[in-house]
Amino acid sequence: MTAEQHSRPSEEEVLLAFSVEPTHDRKTLEQYLREYPEHAKALVACSIELMVDATRSDDVAVTSEGAVDRAWQRFQTVVSQPGDVLVTNPFATLNPTAFRSLAKRLDITNLLLVRLRDRAIVAATIPGRFVQGLATELGATAEAVMDYLQSPPAMVSGHSFRSVVKPAVTEQISFAEAIEKSQLTPAQQDALKALQD
Amino acid sequence: MPEPLKRKKKDGTSYERPPEIEAWLKKLESVEAAERLRQFATLSRKSLGHVPSEALVYFLRRAWADGMQGDFEKIFRILMNRIEQSLCSVISDSRMAGARGIREEIMDRFVERIAKDCKGRTGLLDFYEIRFDKAFAAFRTSALRQIGPSVVDTVPLGTDEDDVLEISAEVEAAAADFLGGEPEKLDDPAFRLELTAAIDCLPEDQKQVVGLLLQGFQIDSKDKDVMTIARILQCDERTVRNRRDRACKALKAILQKENAQ
Numbered sequence: 001m002t003a004e005q006h007s008r009p010s011e012e013e014v015l016l017a018f019s020v021e022p023t024h025d026r027k028t029l030e031q032y033l034r035e036y037p038e039h040a041k042a043l044v045a046c047s048i049e050l051m052v053d054a055t056r057s058d059d060v061a062v063t064s065e066g067a068v069d070r071a072w073q074r075f076q077t078v079v080s081q082p083g084d085v086l087v088t089n090p091f092a093t094l095n096p097t098a099f100r101s102l103a104k105r106l107d108i109t110n111l112l113l114v115r116l117r118d119r120a121i122v123a124a125t126i127p128g129r130f131v132q133g134l135a136t137e138l139g140a141t142a143e144a145v146m147d148y149l150q151s152p153p154a155m156v157s158g159h160s161f162r163s164v165v166k167p168a169v170t171e172q173i174s175f176a177e178a179i180e181k182s183q184l185t186p187a188q189q190d191a192l193k194a195l196q197d
Numbered sequence: 198m199p200e201p202l203k204r205k206k207k208d209g210t211s212y213e214r215p216p217e218i219e220a221w222l223k224k225l226e227s228v229e230a231a232e233r234l235r236q237f238a239t240l241s242r243k244s245l246g247h248v249p250s251e252a253l254v255y256f257l258r259r260a261w262a263d264g265m266q267g268d269f270e271k272i273f274r275i276l277m278n279r280i281e282q283s284l285c286s287v288i289s290d291s292r293m294a295g296a297r298g299i300r301e302e303i304m305d306r307f308v309e310r311i312a313k314d315c316k317g318r319t320g321l322l323d324f325y326e327i328r329f330d331k332a333f334a335a336f337r338t339s340a341l342r343q344i345g346p347s348v349v350d351t352v353p354l355g356t357d358e359d360d361v362l363e364i365s366a367e368v369e370a371a372a373a374d375f376l377g378g379e380p381e382k383l384d385d386p387a388f389r390l391e392l393t394a395a396i397d398c399l400p401e402d403q404k405q406v407v408g409l410l411l412q413g414f415q416i417d418s419k420d421k422d423v424m425t426i427a428r429i430l431q432c433d434e435r436t437v438r439n440r441r442d443r444a445c446k447a448l449k450a451i452l453q454k455e456n457a458q
Binding site for chain 2: 093
């Protein structure tokens with residue numbers, strides 16, 4: 001992966017940088033839209049949210065009981081995870097519809113996306129340009145997605161194993177092999193193979 | 198002296214906190230830790246002595262770095278309480294289906310950012326020491342785009358299917374009346390505030406168009422270098438006009454209703 005691919009900031013980073021700008025007028029938004037066209041929709045949504053947010057008052061809001069305790073417990077769990085690197089699953093929050101929609105946007109089959117999510121593909125064989133595209137769609141950095149893909153394959157989620165067969169850790173295959181075995185059309189296969197060059 | 202921020206801008210210079218936040222930090226550094234914690238606990242923004250959340254983030258990070266676990270937990274809980282209050286206001290149960298789950302997910306994600314920061318991983322919390330509310334609104338926007346419902350419950354005002362169809366003369370007249378009739382009304386800060394609050398009630402597609410119009414973008418242009426609403430939203434200019442007109446009709450109804458109350 002090239003330095004340039006790594007250096008493209010995630011949607012969250014771009015929106016945060018935009019949010020702390022001294023003004024959020026047309027000029028500022030236009031500058032960000034030109035600089036980060038891949039995050040155009042998010043920037044527009046953010047600019048309007050910032051405009052509307054200023055008119056809201058949160059003094060009257062009724063809060064959920066136990067939310068703070070829950071947050072503290074969550075913090076303790078996350079911060080005590082072993083290792084220096086916290087790897088988060090960027091697919092974790094996708095519901096089935098969002099998952100299918102992501103596959104469609106990437107022009108790949110659900111099966112290939114499942115293999116990626118379950119880390120059933122050797123990360124080193126996945127083209128950098130593909131990881132970058134996946135990261136952009138997931139709203140994450142290419143680095144964070146690569147961290148996840150590089151972590152050991154595991155039994156990641158319950159919905160992967162609704163069978164009477166005992167679940168097992170998936171054996172990893174190469175990206176090239178995954179292209180062959182993921183019910184992709186010849187055109188989709190060619191597009192993915194081109195990324196490997 | 199408060200520690201400077203580490204995060205760099207694209208031009209290589211460091212981000213800086215606004216002078217008023219720096220002043221708060223200097224003031225709070227000069228008082229005892231127990232007194233500081235007492236001051237942090239003031240929840241209402243309207244209360245005298247309400248400490249800005251930017252300062253809470255600064256002292257939260259400092260407590261972790263100094264190994265002051267008790268202080269860290271106390272500040273963490275105060276900050277989370279504020280965040281929960283803000284989330285309950287924006288993502289209220291009456292406004293969004295599954296609001297509680299969405300609020301919990303956003304809070305979980307923010308907690309993960311704090312945990313990562315504690316491990317010295319991202320430095321993303323620097324943004325929250327500059328303009329907390331704005332940064333959190335950006336964070337929330339990004340999270341909602343990924344996990345939020347596709348449609349926020351609002352007044353039904355039409356669907357995408359009829360976006361490119363001709364709209365009725367009635368809607369067109371409402372739009373002309375709203376923005377065309379008295380454009381100078383937009384210069385009135387009170388009206389603009391009222392209008393901005395009303396925009397919050399619109400469906401997302403109409404909100405985008407009106408929001409961009411208010412920011413000064415034009416709908417369409419023959420000049421390819423001009424960034425127009427149609428180009429930003431990647432849709433036909435007729436679609437933009439129709440969304441605008443429907444939005445104006447809805448806004449007029451909302452504002453009339455509010456003024457009648």
